[in-house]
Amino acid sequence: MNDINGSRLSRRLTQLGQIGFMPGEGTTRLPYTPAYDEGRTYVQRCMEQAGLQTSIDPVGNLVGELPGKGKTICIGSHIDTVPGGGIYDGTYGVLAGIECVQRLREMGYQNRHPIQVVAFTEEEGNVIGGTFGSKAFTGGEIDGAMRPNLVLHGLTMEEVNACRRDLTQYQCYLELHIEQGGLLEAEGAQIGLAGGIVGIVRYRMTVSGCANHAGSTPMHLRDDALVSACRIITKLMDRARAASPDMVCTVGTLQVFPGAVNVIPGKVEFIVELRNPTMEPMDQVIASVLEEHADLTGEAYIRQEPTQCSPKLMELSERLCRGRGIHFLNMFSGAGHDLMNWGQTVPSMLLFIPSKDGISHSIREYSAPEDLYRGAQLLMEMVQALDQEEGDL
Numbered sequence: 101m102n103d104i105n106g107s108r109l110s111r112r113l114t115q116l117g118q119i120g121f122m123p124g125e126g127t128t129r130l131p132y133t134p135a136y137d138e139g140r141t142y143v144q145r146c147m148e149q150a151g152l153q154t155s156i157d158p159v160g161n162l163v164g165e166l167p168g169k170g171k172t173i174c175i176g177s178h179i180d181t182v183p184g185g186g187i188y189d190g191t192y193g194v195l196a197g198i199e200c201v202q203r204l205r206e207m208g209y210q211n212r213h214p215i216q217v218v219a220f221t222e223e224e225g226n227v228i229g230g231t232f233g234s235k236a237f238t239g240g241e242i243d244g245a246m247r248p249n250l251v252l253h254g255l256t257m258e259e260v261n262a263c264r265r266d267l268t269q270y271q272c273y274l275e276l277h278i279e280q281g282g283l284l285e286a287e288g289a290q291i292g293l294a295g296g297i298v299g300i301v302r303y304r305m306t307v308s309g310c311a312n313h314a315g316s317t318p319m320h321l322r323d324d325a326l327v328s329a330c331r332i333i334t335k336l337m338d339r340a341r342a343a344s345p346d347m348v349c350t351v352g353t354l355q356v357f358p359g360a361v362n363v364i365p366g367k368v369e370f371i372v373e374l375r376n377p378t379m380e381p382m383d384q385v386i387a388s389v390l391e392e393h394a395d396l397t398g399e400a401y402i403r404q405e406p407t408q409c410s411p412k413l414m415e416l417s418e419r420l421c422r423g424r425g426i427h428f429l430n431m432f433s434g435a436g437h438d439l440m441n442w443g444q445t446v447p448s449m450l451l452f453i454p455s456k457d458g459i460s461h462s463i464r465e466y467s468a469p470e471d472l473y474r475g476a477q478l479l480m481e482m483v484q485a486l487d488q489e490e491g492d493l
């Protein structure tokens with residue numbers, strides 16, 4: 101019996117999910133709150149039960165380590181939630197990591213490499229900024245928008261810098277997560293193997309027209325910025341669709357100026373966001389639309405390169421899935437994860453399990469026990485296989 105202990109994993113997920121839970125609302129564990137600290141203490145206890153040596157760094161990342169020789173195998177995810185979140189997002193990856201280690205030790209397995217399980221703080225970005233904990237851990241850039249929030253929570257850059265680990269000492273980084281989106285369910289797949297995480301571009305767009313009286317200006321003499329913006333937005337959507345089936349395009353905010361019922365809109369501002377596994381097609385979509393509309397100007401304010409998972413780890417995951425008769429799907433992650441901060445420097449792999457109706461960040465988030473166990477089992481087998489590797493990946 102070399103299988104993970106499923107009921108223990110389920111019990112821990114439920115118990116951790118109760119910390120910060122409000123009936124009808126969901127689970128809220130924002131970092132630097134008593135609920136978060138209580139949740140982290142619970143996870144620390146689980147780590148200790150699994151035989152991991154624990155420590156908490158200055159920004160609040162919880163690290164559990166099983167000593168060994170050579171480069172470290174790291175399993176990570178997060179235990180913070182959005183306000184009114186579910187019990188699986190993030191926590192599943194951390195608790196499954198702990199379960200792997202605990203089961204390996206129960207089986208009498210002697211690990212060669214050091215194995216770390218890390219519960220990163222503030223992945224969701226509601227307090228300091230998205231994936232803050234893993235950024236500090238990996239030495240990622242703490243951008244300007246995060247700095248005032250650091251001060252607000254009594255954190256200094258010295259403390260942030262003190263969290264930085266030497267990434268050359270890591271063999272690999274593994275993250276197991278619930279899928280956010282319903283692709284696996286729709287395809288009837290049991291495991292998703294993510295080739296990476298999409299790149300993101302966001303542009304602040306301004307459409308200029310001419311504000312005028314809504315009653316006395318005939319239709320043929322108008323320069324209506326909103327009418328033009330509607331055409332532009334439709335065109336952006338069409339171009340994104342034509343560019344790649346993987347590309348998504350969203351306009352989620354729009355402001356009309358001066359914004360009065362009896363004034364023809366003189367200016368419209370909106371933000372367009374594109375996500376895709378590669379940057380170039382997104383740049384082309386934006387450039388082509390900007391070129392065709394003289395009344396449109398755009399300013400890029402977010403440009404996040406895609407993260408690629410390790411082809412070798414991808415291969416290993418595929419081989420293990422085939423060996424177990426697991427129906428897997430090769431995909432790309434449209435949502436960000438802590439792995440983004442690892443993928444550039446450390447061979448990394450992102451695994452998904454199905455999430456019912458593709459729902460996350462909600463009290464309705466649900467993954468079936470058999471999916472939870474299958475994912476954790478696969479993770480454990482990956483860790484064993486990687487632990488046998490001598491050289492670099």
Ligand SMILES: [Zn+2]
Nearest residue numbers: 189190223277
């Ligand atoms: Zn997450």
